[in-house]
Amino acid sequence: MNGQHNYKVTVEWTGNNGTGTSNYKEYERNHSIIVNDKMEILGSSDSKFRGDKTKHNPEDLLVGSISSCHMLWYLHLCSEAGIIVTDYIDNATGIMIESSNGSGRFTEVTLNPIVTVKEISMIEKATDLHKKANELCFIANSLNFPIYHNPVSKLEKQ
Structure with missing residues (x-):
């Protein structure tokens, strides 16, 4: 590839x-x-x-792209490591600072993924794999601001 x-x-x-x-x-x-x-x-x-609040804006799409790319790499890594993920949700946030001349830039994005795994023995490795997913994420590698991670891994309810 x-x-x-x-x-x-x-x-x-x-x-x-x-x-x-x-x-x-x-x-x-x-x-x-x-x-x-x-x-x-x-x-x-x-x-x-002056935009339409019911439509997607570039800023939301940027944060969504970062979160989506991270999730896809993360799920890939989990499948290779034998970690069975049964649920994944990320409430990602981004901070953009507007300059006095009207321009602006993102200063950070924080991913807050909550991952549900099949077995308790998978929790530690599931949490650790977020670091590797960030290293591999195409979008994260293309940006000039930090992406922070606050992952939570939990056991699937039986």
């Missing part, structure tokens, strides 16, 4: 209310994120930046 992988995404602005960007308050930030053969994602900016 070594080598280059290419991705193609189309982002189409759908927020022209008839006058384009003639005035900052006259257009919507709505857009569609389109990837061939996949469900369309309806996007906007964060509501703090």
